[in-house]
Amino acid sequence: MDIKQYIESGILESYVLGGASSQEIREVECLSSIYPEIKTELSSIQDGMEKYVQTLAVSPPPQLKDKILAQIKNIKQAASTDESPLRIVKDESIKTNSNRKSNLYKIGLAASILLLVGLFAYQIKLSNDLSSTNNELAELKESNSNSTNQLIDSLNRIKQREQFLADASTNSFLLAGTEVSPESKVRVFWSKTSSEIVIIQDDLPRPTAENQYQLWGLVDGAPVSLGTLDKTELISEVRKISLDKVDAFAITLEKDGGSATPNLEQLFVIGNT
Amino acid sequence: MIETQTKDTNEILIAKIKEGDTESFSIIYDKYSDALYGLILKIVKQDDLAQDILQECFVKIWEKINTYEKGKGSLFTWMLNICRNKSIDSLRKTQRTYKGNESMKNDLSRPTSLEINPDTIGLRDILNNLSDEKRIIVEYLYFKGYTQQETSDELNIPLGTVKTRSRTAILELKDYFTLILASWISNNI
Structure with missing residues (x-):
């Protein structure tokens, strides 16, 4: 250890002036007991301080001495302890303060981390929620779009049919019931110019699951199939037919899906054009 | 002796x-x-x-x-x-x-001359040789109870400077007391 350097560091002066930390106080007291040079220097500084303080001397009031002597008579002297009279007044308060600060800091840090973890977890949850909500929304959008398209389609078909039925070139033909079903009644709307028809089932018995009505056009005595009738929709859409000349329309009950030739025993309605 | x-x-x-x-x-x-x-x-x-x-x-x-x-x-x-x-x-x-009392802070920052026992003749001159900056350091450390760090913060002087100044101040004071002693002896004996 460089004693000269230690002496010149100013720590001994700091110690004597009371500006040393508790760590420095222990250090000076320990080293001065080991190194005579340090001890000598320290004593010399203390000596200087003592002499300096003597220049500040002011006599206290004379009665103070009596008060003090009277007081100490009732006070027992304490046994020797290691307590050092040298201490740093503010040192401890700073320490406690910094401990308190450090505790506060730790609590703050823990709280922050907790909050961060919480926020992170919440963020993940939100993200998951958002993703599933997005999926649902996409499905709903698609289904909504489908429904809308279907509605638009139906609306277009209804408009088309309305126009067709209102058109001057469209003629209406009544198909009346036969012996098989005298009460039955169907109307066929036919436009020769556009070769389109619409069928309205005014009164036909409900077909079973195995049966379906089929429309025929009779041209020169021969039946030509014009397609099957929908089982539930009693007013058909506008449909194209391949004939530009029809003598009569007839409807028979056929097997489900229709037949190539009509079953005349199950002829329900017929009407001439 | x-x-x-x-x-x-x-x-x-x-x-x-x-x-x-x-x-x-x-x-x-x-x-x-x-x-x-x-x-x-x-x-x-x-x-x-x-x-x-x-x-x-x-x-x-x-x-x-x-x-x-x-x-x-x-x-x-x-x-x-x-x-x-x-x-x-x-x-x-x-x-x-x-x-928070400002007047006290002002009092602290003003160089305070060290009070001299009037009985001790001729000391003021010697003490005045100790520069203001060193006196302030002694003042803060010893009479106001500041640590070196606090003195450094308060006076806005680097900690190292506080340390060297407090050392040279004491060294000068030591010489100064030798002089006092000499003058006291010459006056009283």
């Missing part, structure tokens, strides 16, 4: 005080009370308070005489420390009450 005598006398007095001898304590009081009172007064600056503190300190000196270790310094140094610490404690209490 005088030093050694004082030392020997003090050792005898201390031994007697430890036995509970109030007479010896009375001698110590007579010998040091002026210096200690002057120190306390310089720190707390109020007569009544300084008297209370001096009383407390002498009671403590009596009570704790067994904790005095001559290996750590003279009896006077030990007593100085007790008095200084009590005064600084008291000063801090009052300063806490006045915390």
